[in-house]
Amino acid sequence: MSQVIISSATRLPAEKFWQESALGQSLRRLSFDDRLRASVAFENSQGLPTIYNRLIQEAPAGSLLVFVHDDVWLEDFFFPQRIAEGLQVFDAIGVAGNRRRVRNQPAWCFVNDRFIWDERSHLSGSVAHGAAPFGPVTCFGLAPAECELLDGVLLAAKRDVLVENGVTFDERFSFHFYDLDFCRSLRAKELRLGTWPIALTHQSGGSFGSPAWRAGREAYLRKWEAIVPS
Known part of the structure; x- marks a missing residue:
């Protein structure tokens, strides 16, 4: 199976990341699997797209790339297998997403800037939340499912799909809207997105x-609504 490289960024120094962060502790637990490699930016002050793009540029041909927040507990000890299986079906995968996209959409799950949730029939995937691992699970909808947007x-x-199609993360979106922008870039190349069942707990509910966030939304709408109308 291809090597799975996990990219993340953290404000923590290396020792604290491995000992204290959700992702660091998860990766230590998964260290038995030599198919996994971590690429972590410690004491980071750069935007996530900068870190993620560095991995796209440096990763070896044939590798599978995972971009994940540092406050995530990876709870599935078949993690590399799940990633490989999902990427045999889709060009990019996530754990939650929306089967459709509407105009001026502010997040994968909301339909307007009043944070009104889209109908559950359009949503897919499951994510647990909580400060500790194995938190309460929110099921958005059945997965796998082909999607327009992913969380x-x-x-x-x-890696090869991204390089061959010239898809990277837009570095103007430091911490907000980089994911929606990435999905739009993939879809503009007619690549397929989908959710895949992978057990994890996210410590944050978002900001x-x-x-x-509002500044990122304005930049996102300026970029996409003028070019790719909904």
Whole structure:
């Protein structure tokens, strides 16, 4: 099976990341699997796209790339197998997503900037939340399912597919909207996105509505609604 490389960024120094962070502890637990390799930016102050693009540029041909937040507990000890299976079906996968996209959509799960949830019939995947691993699970809808948008908490793609199609993360979206933008870039190349069942717990529920989020939304809408109308 291809090597699976996990890319993440953290404000923590290396020792604290491995000892204290959800992702660091998860990777230590999964260290028995030599198909997994971690690429972590410690004490990071750069945007996530900068870190993720560095891996796309440096990763060996044939590798499978996983882009994940540092506050995620990876609870599936078949993790490399899940990633490989999902990427045999789709060009990029995530754990939650939306089968459709509507105009001026502010997140994969919302249909407007009042944070109204889309109908459950359009949503797919499951994510647990909580400060500790194995948190309460929110099931958005059945997975696997082909989607238009995926949640950026975890995204995975084949390195070769990204390189051959010239798809990278847009570095103007430091921490917000990089995931929606990435999905739009993939779909613009007619690549297929989908959810895949992978057990994880996310410690954060997001920061929708913050000033940084609103600035990211304005940049996202300027970029996409003028080019690819919904």
